[in-house]
Amino acid sequence: MDLALTREEEAFRAEARAWLDAHVPAVAPPSLETAQGFAAHRAWEAELAAGGWSVVDWPARYGGRDCGLIRWLLFEEEYYAAGAPGRVNQNGISLLAPTLLEHGTEEQRTRVLPPMARGETVWAQAWSEPEAGSDLAALRSRAVRADGGWRLSGQKTWSSRAAFADRAFGLFRSDPDAAKPHQGLTYVMFDLRAPGVTVRPIGRLDGKPAFAELFLDEVFVPDEDVIGAPGQGWRIAMSTAANERGLTLRSPGRFLASAERLHALWRERGGPPEEGARVADALIGARAYQLFTYGAACRFLAGERLGPESSLNKLFWSEYDIALHETALDLLGEEGERADTDWAERYVFSLAGPIYAGTNEIQRDIVAERLLGLPKGRR
Amino acid sequence: MRFLLDAEQRAFAASLDALLTAADTPKAVRAWGRGEHGPGRALWLRLADAGVFALAVPEAYDGLGLRPVDLAVAFVELGRHAVPGPVVETVTAAALIREPGPAKRLLPALAAGGSVATVAYQGAYALDGDLADVRLSLAPDGLRLAPGHDAVRASLDPARRLTRLRPGGELLGAGPPAPEALLLARLTTAAQALGVGLALLDRTVAYVRQRTQFGVPVGSFQAVRHRLADARTALEFARPLVLGAAVTMAPADVAAAKVSACEAAYATARTALQLHGAIGYTEEYDLSLWLTRARALRTAWGTPQECRAQVLAARA
């Protein structure tokens, strides 16, 4: 067992750091949850891509460096330590791309992935519906067979950044007569500006407008935008949902950087001893998450499939993130009430962690049943 | 980077687990608390045979050389089986005794399990001073072989027997103690606590699967399931800290491991007690052996407060 990096890994880390040092904007762009910020973040994605840093773990032919999981983790550590902007195409990169790499056609991959890597196409995830949240399989939006494709109708909601995004991917009921709700769902990609799509922004807790609901009225989707076989949507979506909760949605880099920032804030405030324990716990938690992730990455590289453990990840980072940001606001005292600070923006975002990507109650059920072997409860 | 236990380390853990499962450890723990050390000493010899104590003894004195990762692996198993006695103190003693004379005289027996050691700062409680063959006191002028001990005081954990060592005695090494030896005490305590937490979780999961109320297993109630899921999460995130600290042996990493393993174990103890209901609150039910251990280990070899302060100090 060791934590040593190879010379090549160290060199990769140094190369990433040097590039980021030279390119990370000195003044942070506005929030990516606003129209202006969205455009600035798109430009940043293009710059990242030009340097070859936007999707380092992807195959080179789609814009990546084929660099593997460990280097990706190192890159992310450097990325957040450098204070680089948030990733506007997170959903595309961490959810759709792995899905296409596993289940898509080569035609889909070559068409969809390179513009995603360059930030030219920003993707939204259209899974949730007003009546289908935790019980996602209850979704009702339909896909009806049409000439050369499908017509989508219904309503999707809570779609992150859909107010400004270009395209979306989501599940639609293509066989209303299927025996079980999980069956008869089809996974498709569609254009958010196609005829029949209405996007209505929904202000978040802090009023920022990028969140949205989508109304779909007979929106045409060609066959080449169906991912996998029609009717197989659930299986395909679930096989990559673990990505969202597990490794790829939240690498340790972000929390390591946040914990360092919190520690700096605490020192700046004269290191009030009564807050010391919470600051120490933030540092400890970031290290725990880092080492846990290294372990998971090494298991994955050794050929193990990561399964329900990703629910442990999700429970950990979401609770951790809130505790860290609560500590920061408490340290700031009266200033902690201000809405226009980075801390405030991050605090508000952290509050959603236990809700999105499968609520923490649902994750606890998965841990209880699939890792602890407890009897099924009422759902 | 290969942050995974290798096959040999996993086999070592499995063999200790099998050895301890077969040994009726709960009986030995209970006897130990009554001052009857026979079954515990027998267990001790078997652990020594398996190589546990040799992992802290240099090869020159019949040991395997200091191997913190393997020690951490072993101590998780010792914790899982509630092994009684100054196990942490014995490996710490082995790492503290450096002078060739005392090392030659004392270490081979520690490695072989024929002798048991305890260690404490002068004036603090030493675990099991009444039974230890080697009593080490961390005195201001160096490491001393204490001439004796005071009365045994009861611990919250009945199997931990608290004794204060008498001052004075032979000087075994001058100057401050080897820092890595004290880190080893903290690390093995953390590993042991992690094992205690894992045992509490396993036993509680087994219990709530078979205990029925309202016509269903209580483990099907979400309030119950969710507490156990939280316990599992806390323990699984303490584990890499313990192993990572064993790899780096950096003071802040070891302190972080100690806080998180002990806090996770203690929180699991609270959950375990709650989910067992009244039977968990009884002395006769074996769960109690781990419940009280979790509390005691929290303050042994570094309180949460001291450990957190160390984490902060490391980046001043």
Ligand SMILES: Cc1cc2nc3c(=O)[nH]c(=O)nc-3n(C[C@H](O)[C@H](O)[C@H](O)COP(=O)(O)OP(=O)(O)OC[C@H]3O[C@@H](n4cnc5c(N)ncnc54)[C@H](O)[C@@H]3O)c2cc1C
């Ligand atoms: C910031 C943010 C971003 C999001 N982004 C996206 C996105 O991009 N795309 C998208 O498709 N969706 C997105 N979502 C939606 C998210 O996936 C859902 O909110 C989530 O799945 C929960 O569904 P719900 O909100 O309908 O809550 P409900 O399912 O109605 O749940 C309400 C409460 O009941 C609890 N509950 C429900 N069922 C159970 C059960 N069986 N046992 C115990 N408790 C239960 C829940 O845990 C929750 O506490 C986002 C949400 C947020 C907050």
